[in-house]
Amino acid sequence: MIARFLLKMAAATSMVTPRGSGSVLAQTSGGGVHVPTHERFVLDNGITLVIVPRRDVPLVAFNAVLRGGGLGDAPVKPGVASLVAGLLEKGAGNRDAYAFADAVEGVGGSFNAGAGAESITIRGQFLARDQQLMLELLGDALLRPRFEVEELETLRSRHIEMIKAAKDSDPSELIGLYGRAFLFQDHPYGRPVIGSETSLAAIAQHDVLDYYASQFGADRLTLVFAGDVDSAWLKRMVTKVFAGWRRAPVPAAKLLRPARVRDRRVLLIDSPGSVQTYFWIGNVGVDRRYPQRAALDLVNTLYGGRFTSLLNTELRIKSGLSYGARSGFTRGTVPGEFAIHSFAQTEHTAQAIDLSLQTLTRLKREGVTAEMLDSARAYVLGQYPLSFETATDWAAAMGEIELYGLGPDYIDNYGPTLRKVTLQDAREVITEAFPTPDALAIVLVGDAAKIRDQVKGYGTITDMTLTQPAFDPAEVIPVAGG
Amino acid sequence: MNLGSPSAAAAMPVAGVPGRDTVRETTLANGLKVIVWPVHDIPNVALYNWVRAGSRNEAPGITGLAHFFEHMMFNGTTRRQLGEFDRLMEAQGGANNAFTSDDVTVYQDWFPRGALDLVFDLEADRVGNLAFVPQVIESERGVVYSERRLRVEDNNQGLLGEQVQATAFVAHPYQNPTIGWPADIQSWQMSDLQKFFKTYYAPNNLTLVLAGDLVPEHVFALARKYFEPLPRQAAPAPVRTQEPEQIGERLVVVRRKAQTPLLQYAYKAPAAADPRGPAVNLLLSILVDGDASRLHRSLVEDKRVAIEVSGHWQEGFDPGLLWLYLTLPEGSDPAEVQTVLDAELADVVKNGVTAAELSRAKNLTAAGFWKKLATIDGKAQLLGEYEVFHGNWAKLFAAPGQFEKVTREEIHAVARDILERRRRTAGVLMPTSDDGEESAEADIEDADLDVSEDVEA
Numbered sequence: 001m002i003a004r005f006l007l008k009m010a011a012a013t014s015m016v017t018p019r020g021s022g023s024v025l026a027q028t029s030g031g032g033v034h035v036p037t038h039e040r041f042v043l044d045n046g047i048t049l050v051i052v053p054r055r056d057v058p059l060v061a062f063n064a065v066l067r068g069g070g071l072g073d074a075p076v077k078p079g080v081a082s083l084v085a086g087l088l089e090k091g092a093g094n095r096d097a098y099a100f101a102d103a104v105e106g107v108g109g110s111f112n113a114g115a116g117a118e119s120i121t122i123r124g125q126f127l128a129r130d131q132q133l134m135l136e137l138l139g140d141a142l143l144r145p146r147f148e149v150e151e152l153e154t155l156r157s158r159h160i161e162m163i164k165a166a167k168d169s170d171p172s173e174l175i176g177l178y179g180r181a182f183l184f185q186d187h188p189y190g191r192p193v194i195g196s197e198t199s200l201a202a203i204a205q206h207d208v209l210d211y212y213a214s215q216f217g218a219d220r221l222t223l224v225f226a227g228d229v230d231s232a233w234l235k236r237m238v239t240k241v242f243a244g245w246r247r248a249p250v251p252a253a254k255l256l257r258p259a260r261v262r263d264r265r266v267l268l269i270d271s272p273g274s275v276q277t278y279f280w281i282g283n284v285g286v287d288r289r290y291p292q293r294a295a296l297d298l299v300n301t302l303y304g305g306r307f308t309s310l311l312n313t314e315l316r317i318k319s320g321l322s323y324g325a326r327s328g329f330t331r332g333t334v335p336g337e338f339a340i341h342s343f344a345q346t347e348h349t350a351q352a353i354d355l356s357l358q359t360l361t362r363l364k365r366e367g368v369t370a371e372m373l374d375s376a377r378a379y380v381l382g383q384y385p386l387s388f389e390t391a392t393d394w395a396a397a398m399g400e401i402e403l404y405g406l407g408p409d410y411i412d413n414y415g416p417t418l419r420k421v422t423l424q425d426a427r428e429v430i431t432e433a434f435p436t437p438d439a440l441a442i443v444l445v446g447d448a449a450k451i452r453d454q455v456k457g458y459g460t461i462t463d464m465t466l467t468q469p470a471f472d473p474a475e476v477i478p479v480a481g482g
Numbered sequence: 483m484n485l486g487s488p489s490a491a492a493a494m495p496v497a498g499v500p501g502r503d504t505v506r507e508t509t510l511a512n513g514l515k516v517i518v519w520p521v522h523d524i525p526n527v528a529l530y531n532w533v534r535a536g537s538r539n540e541a542p543g544i545t546g547l548a549h550f551f552e553h554m555m556f557n558g559t560t561r562r563q564l565g566e567f568d569r570l571m572e573a574q575g576g577a578n579n580a581f582t583s584d585d586v587t588v589y590q591d592w593f594p595r596g597a598l599d600l601v602f603d604l605e606a607d608r609v610g611n612l613a614f615v616p617q618v619i620e621s622e623r624g625v626v627y628s629e630r631r632l633r634v635e636d637n638n639q640g641l642l643g644e645q646v647q648a649t650a651f652v653a654h655p656y657q658n659p660t661i662g663w664p665a666d667i668q669s670w671q672m673s674d675l676q677k678f679f680k681t682y683y684a685p686n687n688l689t690l691v692l693a694g695d696l697v698p699e700h701v702f703a704l705a706r707k708y709f710e711p712l713p714r715q716a717a718p719a720p721v722r723t724q725e726p727e728q729i730g731e732r733l734v735v736v737r738r739k740a741q742t743p744l745l746q747y748a749y750k751a752p753a754a755a756d757p758r759g760p761a762v763n764l765l766l767s768i769l770v771d772g773d774a775s776r777l778h779r780s781l782v783e784d785k786r787v788a789i790e791v792s793g794h795w796q797e798g799f800d801p802g803l804l805w806l807y808l809t810l811p812e813g814s815d816p817a818e819v820q821t822v823l824d825a826e827l828a829d830v831v832k833n834g835v836t837a838a839e840l841s842r843a844k845n846l847t848a849a850g851f852w853k854k855l856a857t858i859d860g861k862a863q864l865l866g867e868y869e870v871f872h873g874n875w876a877k878l879f880a881a882p883g884q885f886e887k888v889t890r891e892e893i894h895a896v897a898r899d900i901l902e903r904r905r906r907t908a909g910v911l912m913p914t915s916d917d918g919e920e921s922a923e924a925d926i927e928d929a930d931l932d933v934s935e936d937v938e939a
Contacts, residue, residue: 274636323629390856
């Protein structure tokens with residue numbers, strides 16, 4: 001089954017997705033948004049507990065957010081947080097890995113742990129009648145993970161092999177990792193949270209145990225439950241299950257603001273025989289608390305966030321050069337990247353990149369019109385409620401609000417703010433948040449021998465190969481056997 | 483806390499699927515069927531336009547044409563310029579996409595309820611008045627070819643899958659890759675397009691399914707206003723070809739620059755409407771769904787001969803394929819992995835599955851079903867699937883019961899029927915180094931094969 005357009009094409013950059021509200025807003029005209037009635041507690045040991053009751057289906061969704069994630073990794077050894085997350089469900093408490101999976105799947109539940117740049121999250125869903133089991137598994141995973149060496153070895157080699165497999169079958173999926181390494185360099189946002197083939201190979205059990213000892217603790221945790229729950233019961237049970245969990249010995253690492261690149265530089269990743277060149281063009285953007293977020297979402301919608309965007313119009317609709325082109329902002333505690341993603345036939349690499357840069361120049365020079373802004377406003381407002389239909393959606397949103405310390409206004413005020421965005425606001429974000437075409441990190445995965453001449457004018461070229469076991473061209477490759 | 487062991491957990495309760503009594507349908511004079519599920523949780527609507535045309539309806543020379551239409555339907559009509567469809571829809575808050583499979587082409591719109599009139603206008607306009615402009619067609623060929631590079635030529639899983647599918651069928655058009663063979667993408671003619679469009683984009687060959695903040699009578703009135711003027715066409719010719727019984731295992735070996743070897747099995751499997759359907763789905767779930775599944779546990783966790791195992795049953799109008807996809811660690815020998823995989827499958831065929839396995843698969847399937855039904859998009863999709871592939875949307879509401887009543891004996895029976903070596907096509911992707919030499923020492927089992935092909939890619 002193949003689709004018209006890759007809706008999730010920029011997944012690797014985690015596009016800024018407009019968030020909307022659930023059933024409460026049915027009465028208001030498009031996009032009116034309110035966080036549903038919920039309860040929020042901070043338990044004695046520092047755990048933040050958020051409960052969002054919704055009784056439409058007999059399910060409970062959960063989202064456990066543990067502050068830290070990739071920030072807790074040593075700079076030279078990214079990938080530890082990701083392995084720690086994966087191991088939480090590979091044996092905990094009285095259950096080994098098999099018993100744990102049997103417990104989850106036996107009742108039709110889900111339990112998925114993963115690491116991001118600033119947090120480890122466990123998300124899942126159980127039938128309401130299984131919520132005691134759900135709490136027991138969450139408690140075991142967070143308080144009593146086994147971290148058995150054999151499970152570590154299996155998971156570590158799977159992570160390494162999965163990176164290799166992705167290089168064979170979906171290089172565009174990985175390009176954001178190369179892009180961030182090239183753009184952010186030594187800043188923690190530059191590290192691949194999943195690790196590199198090289199860094200993963202060097203991770204031992206003590207790295208995992210050290211991470212758990214320093215980065216896990218009650219004060220780092222937000223627990224969100226959404227669905228068919230009894231708040232009083234749930235609060236009592238969470239207090240009991242997590243009673244006595246210590247605080248983390250250290251607070252989560254503080255992030256410095258990353259520096260933008262001030263010139264144009266090219267990372268050319270050689271994939272001999274590739275018939276298409278996959279490219280990523282970025283610079284440092286803005287953070288999660290960026291005050292002009294509504295205007296930012298409107299301008300990015302117009303630039304590269306929907307089918308008729310300037311980018312997709314040039315690269316797909318008008319020229320037929322590419323299946324698609326998109327742009328997006330990743331906004332963390334500090335500014336993440338703005339990035340353009342697309343691809344084109346090897347022979348047309350430069351033509352597609354030129355068009356991308358020209359649209360950026362045009363945006364910076366000409367801005368957007370009132371008519372465009374109104375169209376984007378209608379689009380974002382109209383799509384908004386679709387992200388907030390289910391208990392799972394709400395569990396995710398409330399976890400994000402807690403992680404970044406945003407408060408319910410982040411959702412409640414979004415619609416009203418969108419309605420008020422002016423052309424002046426749009427001009428401001430185009431100046432502040434979008435990079436200038438002369439200061440960009442450009443990453444290309446393609447047949448280097450065939451594209452080098454086409455791209456040498458864009459800036460100083462740094463070379464690496466797709467099979468090199470790292471995402472950062474500067475990462476030192478250990479001598480074999482060392 | 484003392485909790486019962488999970489294997490003792492009861493099956494997920496089969497609550498009736500709510501909403502059956504609120505769904506309405508009507509069929510226009512020209513044969514277009516419209517189905518509406520009013521759901522007022524959010525002020526939005528999901529619309530699915532199901533076109534009964536897929537790569538199954540193609541012939542040599544026009545492979546990929548159904549998918550090409552999936553693109554062309556957005557590229558202007560005699561009333562509206564190229565790009566206007568999207569511009570108008572987005573300006574009223576709507577987004578869209580579309581997909582093509584072996585059996586159908588489906589157009590999806592998600593929009594605020596206020597855009598309903600516009601969406602009907604746009605959808606009927608492109609079915610009634612599609613423009614055929616030569617330079618637009620040429621440009622879209624480029625887009626589709628770029629999609630082919632992404633999904634097949636630069637994608638080892640996609641490349642191997644295309645070869646396996648083409649080998650698994652010797653007669654039935656399910657052998658056609660949905661994206662199309664390269665030469666066909668580059669050469670189909672204007673007359674091919676016009677003929678295909680007239681045949682398959684007729685109102686009597688479409689089903690509109692809407693879920694969301696709607697009043698059915700209002701939807702039916704809009705359907706009559708915009709769609710009823712479109713003339714009914716002669717019903718498309720049925721696909722007469724039936725795939726003959728497969729009489730021996732087939733093997734495709736693709737040698738290609740890669741780091742990880744790949745292994746795919748495609749077994750001949752029943753059509754979507756086959757009464758054994760729920761048992762087939764549950765069997766697949768037992769084999770590959772989740773960390774506790776048979777093949778994941780055995781191949782990925784215990785023996786560590788694979789890094790990923792997944793599967794898919796192509797549920798179509800005609801008997802299709804049940805797929806297993808394995809990604810292997812670098813340097814491993816696919817023949818050895820095949821031995822392990824074959825032993826696991828033979829065990830299921832010989833001994834069937836356990837009660838705990840079946841209960842787990844039923845619970846996971848039910849959870850997946852409810853998860854889908856939690857959104858208007860999932861509701862529109864499921865209603866459409868049951869209407870198009872099972873003949874009646876109302877069967878959706880009986881689906882949980884159909885899964886719940888499947889027995890271990892029925893699972894055992896479908897395992898015996900499907901997991902038969904004689905009726906499978908195996909695909910192996912053997913990594914080569916840049917100079918074309920095989921990088922791993924490996925022998926491909928070639929016993930009892932009736933067809934063996936080597937594909938240099």
